[in-house]
Amino acid sequence: MKTMRGESGGPVQVIRMSFMFRVQHLLLMVSLFVLAVTGFELMYHENRLSRFLIDLEGGILNRGIIHRAAAVALMAQLVFHVFYMLVSRAGRREFREFLLTAKDFDDFLQAIRFNLGLAGEYPRFGKYGYKEKFQYWGATIGIFLISLTGIVLWAENVSMRFLPKFMLDLTLIIHGYQGLLIFVILLFWHLYIVHLHPSVFPMNRAWLTGRVDAEWLREEHPLEYEKLKGEGVL
């Protein structure tokens, strides 16, 4: 298999993540990390590591302040992201790539069939395959939902005006498990797609450089590769 070479001799690369997306990804990463750490500290407050971290943050009240500050950052990003995806030209173009279609579900089923040895051909993906799309929508909807329960808990004095006690207990349970669920999905799904997958191991560097090898694109996202070729980008 010959590797495509660019004019400078290095492999030919194409832009996969624009600057705006890299910034958004970075902010998302930081705020999710802070939220997960400060959130699980509370959820598992008996744990010695949690207690150490809470002390490090300067007490349980500071933990809450940090958690809510990161939550505000995350929610602001979500609002910005929605506008960016729906209003800006670059965002709209990306949004179209992210829209779920019947093909994605077909791809998903066919991938499973292929992996089980029941189908002869692995599905051919566009810029984003079902793995990326499911993750994107899962994360976006998850962040939206966890924000809702988070706001109910944050504005406890307002919530207590309308809700019975068990609704707040329920909200707390749901908020905690939502966090755990998002964490699990990120850990197993995202880690696999961009770190552990043999084609990108140890890491897909697009989140830093914005670029991926055209060769990688040809293998993992052939439809996108052909589209770029057709447009004359490659």
Added chain:
Amino acid sequence: MRGTVWAAGLAAALVLGGQGFPTQAEARISLEKCVICHGKGEFRKILVDGKIRDLFATGDSLKGSVHEKKTCVDCHFDVSEIPHRARPRRVNCTHCHYKGNAEGAPQSDASLDYFGSAHGTAIARGNPKAPLCQDCHGNHQILKAKQEGSSVAKGRVAETCGRCHIEIYAEFKTSIHGVAVARGIAEAPACTGCHGEHRIYSHLDPKSTVYATHVAAQCSTCHESVSIMGKFGIEADQVATYRNSFHGVADRFGSKTVANCASCHGTHDIRPSSDPMSKVNPKNVPRTCGKCHPGANPNFALGKMHVDARKKESGIVYYTALFFKYLTIGTMLALILHIFLDMYGRTRRLRGEK
């Protein structure tokens, strides 16, 4: 008649008396001299504020008390002249009550905690109303705390404290703990059960057992115990559910403003939630919560307060937690399964390409 009793007392003192006791002769001399005046029934002094100080004391005064074998000057050791030139000072119990004493007093320094306590420091600051040992333990008729008649026995200590803390005594008397103590329930706490005995501090003093961050631990000493609570049909996991709540976690990490047990249930006036006067009666819950959460409404009082999501009785909370638990485990397994399938398929795909 009195003479016979006296002789019996002296005989007992002679038989049982330890080292350091006055000899029989000395004791007799001391007592004979004292009762010349103090043995008269009308021997009393009218103080400037109009109060009457009864000065009557005879050989019978100590009878039956822990100091039965003592004589007047063992405690009133500053008295050496009759009539007394200066007013005899209040008795200083630490003369004998310290560890290593040779007087036969209990070998314990526990009482020394008193000097750092709210009462001891008040005395040291010169507050004439603050209590000394004898104000709680009694004067001549001192009994062991375990003896029922003692002024510091569980059944009577509230009354003793109430001589000064009268409003608190009134609150406590009708509270669930007060009623239980009055009924003779051994597990129920009287004043000292929560506040400690000699080491009583203001609830604003971090050394206090009832300081904001210590309240939960103090209540838990009994309320966490299944064996104690089981006897009275009270749930013992109220403690655990509190510890896992926002309030409990904040309390555990040192918040002084967060609600502890007493913030909601009250302090001396704790009553069962079924009591309409209870702070945690559903009718009063909005007001109780409202102390910190303005706007808490009657709706909020619906249902249980101490909820454990791991218990079936918690209803929808339990089932939601259960649902999420299996959803999370299921998701995790599905993702792992998918990852391995995908890796396996990929090796096949690459092999096929070659």
